[in-house]
Structure formats: C-alpha cells, structure tokens
Amino acid sequence: MLSEFDLIKRYFKRQRPGRPDVALGIGDDCALLAPTPGRQIAISSDMLVEDRHFFAGADPLMLGHKALAVNLSDLAAMGARPVAFTLALSLPRADEAWLDGFSRGLFALADEHGCELIGGDTTKGPLNICITVFGEVAPGHALRRAAAKPGDDIWISGTLGDARLALAGCWKEVELPPETQEQAAPRLHMPTPRVALGLALATVPGAPIAHAALDISDGLVGDLGHILAASGVGATLDVDALPAGPALARQDLALRRRFTAAGGDDYELCFTAPVSQRAAVLEAAAQAATPVTRVGTIETAPGLRLVDAHGAPLDLGLTGWDHFSAG
C-alpha cells in the first residue's frame, strides 16, 4: 500500500533544480517564496469536484492539465507571470495509474509555464483537487475587473463555445458526428490558459495596454457582467462577431450564438482597451501568438445590450452559471 509520504515523493516531489525565487519547496511545514523586489504577488484558488467540474472516471492526465490550467487562466486574466502553486488533493484511494497520469498532465503544463509545485496536502476522501497559484505582477499593471472605461473596445482571445459544444455532445443535448465531438473535446478537457497574452497586455512600460480583463469560465455574458458591475459601466456586445470555435462554427446560428455568448469553460480572456490602443492590442496578440477579436464597446449606460450583425437587439434569454442555483 502506497503511503501518503511515498505518494508525495513518487508523484509530486521532483529531483530537478527549482526556480531561484522558490527558497523552499515541498517537505516542510510551509514553502518559502522569495518574491522579486517591488513585485506584487497575484494569488488564485480553484477547487475541482468530481461530477461537477469533471466526469467521474475522467482521464487523469487531462484532469491534471485542467486543474492547473484554470488557475493559470486566472493569472493570465490579471496579467501576472506564473511562479508557483500548491496542490491539495483528496483521493478515494492511492491509485498509482491515476496518480501517474494526473501528475504527468499537471507537470507538463507547469513546466510549459515555469510554474513550480511548492507544497500542498493529500488526504483520503471524495475526489477533490484544489490548486492555489502564485504569480507576480508590477504594481499598477494588474488587469482588474473594475478598470473598464466607457468607449473601451471589448476584445476576446481565441475562440468560444467549443468546450460547451463538447459538453452538449456528452450530455446528448445535441447529436454530434464523432469527428466534431473529437474536435471540440480538447477545448473542454485541456483548456489553454492565455498566459502569454495576459502578460503582453499588462507588461509594457508605463500603463498596461488593456484596462479590464477576466477569464471566461462561466460564459461570456455572465463573466462580462462582472466587469460591467465592478466598473460601473454598461456595454453593447455584437453576438455575431463572437469568434466560434471550429467545431461550433459548423453548427446552426442559434446554437452558435448561445454557445459563444454563454457557453462556459472557454478559458479565453475577455478584456477592454481604449480605441487608441487597437494597434497595440493587435501587436500584443501577435507577440503572444494568440488571435484576438473585437466584439463590442463599453458604454456609460448600465446593462449589457446584445445585438446581431446588423446592430438589432438580440434576446438570447441567457444567464451565467451558478454553482448553487444550478444543478
């Protein structure tokens, strides 16, 4: 039987040299970070629960990837550079095949971003994955939800809706050909945190290129609503300008509109920037090798107005995802 200490040693404690700003990693009462002088530490925590955030029996490698990806996505949304993370894991049993897959998925993404596992906890219990991630950002350069200004363009990175389409396929909400399901599935199970784009928008001399930003996890309309509420502004969103994922792009207009506007699990960035920064936004996007699309405008009048390609009002009857009201 694999003990708790063996489990940590075998799957989570690595022998390679760590980051110089990690003064102490796994194995003591606390880890120790030595922050870059003058930088702020950006911190985010996400908890993933079986049957809510992922299916029972989900591929552990993809789960390892996704558990860290959703946290890195929060750093991306602040424009922070990933540094380190802790992992608290509740497992029904010490299943070595599961742990092997999970840790490989986790570390593949962690290594891609130079983000070091510095500590955590393991316990027996219903499957639950809680990651807390640490990044750094220069003071005044974090992209905050409250920073949108009337007149700002609203931008979206990448494409929307394929994660939701994959989920709809799993749930048999829609009938999808196997190749469509296969094309959409990685967007649900292996999201790409837009770290490079967040950094390119935030880390420039003077003020950041973008004003407000967040990552789209619960559907664009609901998440954009958080920017509007925090900033005390409204917006018009051109639903037909929303970039649909390649699998969703082949579906009918009603589904395209619904899943791009309020799909969820997209882990793209939604950000606002002044019109004067359009060229700078496109340059940052090119630098980050991440496509961006302009999809609306921040306005003084409160509320979110959805319009179609012709500017005519659209009522999609949408709401965001709420863990306690829903399901």
Place this chain on the structure above:
Amino acid sequence: MLSEFDLIKRYFKRQRPGRPDVALGIGDDCALLAPTPGRQIAISSDMLVEDRHFFAGADPLMLGHKALAVNLSDLAAMGARPVAFTLALSLPRADEAWLDGFSRGLFALADEHGCELIGGDTTKGPLNICITVFGEVAPGHALRRAAAKPGDDIWISGTLGDARLALAGCWKEVELPPETQEQAAPRLHMPTPRVALGLALATVPGAPIAHAALDISDGLVGDLGHILAASGVGATLDVDALPAGPALARQDLALRRRFTAAGGDDYELCFTAPVSQRAAVLEAAAQAATPVTRVGTIETAPGLRLVDAHGAPLDLGLTGWDHFSAG
C-alpha cells in the same frame, strides 16, 4: 436560493478596511499581495474532509476555527507572521445556518491574528475545506525541519494528548466521565495555533533562537521523526517528561504515555534549540505566554529512542498517522 455570489458577499466578503499589504482582496480573478520588501512568503495548504478530519455534523463554528487554526499552526512552526489566506469550500448545499457559524468561527480566529481572507472558491460537492495561508518571515529566520543539530534540546509547547483523549472518548475507545470529555473536547475541535511562540523563537536579531521546528498534527513521535530524517540526526525522547493535557493527566500511565507520545491533533510546536539558548527559549515562551517543556535531546546516532523517567528504554509500539495506510 442563495447564489454563489450572494453567499460570498454575505458570509465571506467583509466591508471593513483590510491590511495595507493586501493590495486587492476578494472579487477579482486574483488577489494581490504587496509583500514587505526583503521578506519571504511562507505558504501552507491544508484540506479538511468530512468523516476524516472531522465528524459529519460537526459544529460549523468550531470547524471554521479549526480549518484556519491548522494552517496558522504551520506558519507558527516556521516562525512566520500571518498575513492572509484563501478559502476553497465545497458544500453539499448553501446552508445559511452552517455558513453563518463557519464564517464566525473562521473570522474570530483570523481577526485574532490579523490574517485576511483574500479570495478562494465555492462549489457544490461533498463537504471539503481547503485553506491556503500566507505569512512572512525574514530570510534565514524560518524554522526548518532540516535544522536540528546534535546536542540540541527538544522542546514541546503547551500540553499533549487531550485532543486524542477527546477522540478516544467519542470513539468509545475509553470510557470517560462527561466532565473529562468536556474538558478535553476543545483541544480536538478548537486547537490554538502557537503563532506567538513561533514568532518569538524566530524573530530575533541575528539567528533564530530555535534550530528546527514543526507543528505536531500526526503525533509527536511520527512528527519528530520528520525532523530527524530531514536533519540526518537521531534523538532520545523522555516520554515521561511529555506534558500531558489536564484531562489526560488524570488517566493511567499507559494511556498518558501513548497519547502524549503519539496522540495527534495536538497542534503544539516541537522545536529544537542549542543548550546555550535555554534561557532565551524560556524568555521567548514567557513573552508568548506559552508554556514550554524540555523533553529530550538530539543526537548523532540515527533513530528515535524512547525512554522513561529513569532513562530506561520504552517500546510503545507506536507509528504515526498515515492517511492512505490507515482507515
């Protein structure tokens, strides 16, 4: 029905002014800490699961206290000053009475230590509480497990074993009079993190008073073993010198020895310090208003030797707690 956002707003987002080094608290993609220049950030994560770390139906106020206390105890063991924490919470349902009690227990202890809730996550699922805590410590002043030196005294804060006795009473392992159970129970449900003592031992000009330290969560013998392994040393422990809690002190010798040496859930500090620092240790303990007891010696020879009051070897047949081997 209480929504996720209302839940956070009502129970966890406070209107009072926060710490100046918390640049951004709850409500964005990340929180932002502005660390004191030149300090290291100590980080620890603990996950508490129903039926493993606490009974189903446990008093939510005590649970709120304990969930933070076990994390503050890790900061104490490093000699770090508490700054802030994140809370990720999986709840079967948004039960307002539970949330009210839990948040009151949590914030009472947080306020005592000036430790601010800066973010986290809430989701629906089996009850699971994951706290990640942040403290600060001057470089070179953190009390590390690997720092014990042959010749060091071994010290224990407070008393041991009453938490284990309370658990034994609940499990009907021993028959306890109601007043004994009542006396011991708070040690199990409302542990006191020894933050002041950890700070007093670590935060002095020059080098810390103590060498190695950790907090006793899984039983002294097992936890002291971590110090020995990390430091590459051995020790002799005078089991009869271990300070029993007042309820345990009235039990028979065999139980006293077993529960002080390997009870678990004590959340006292075990630390080592050179003989030359005995007066300084006692002064730090007085300053922290925390009793300390000298219980053994670090030695070059590997292994942990348990002895009785006469120095004769004792075999208690003890092992530490392991979440995957046990239960």
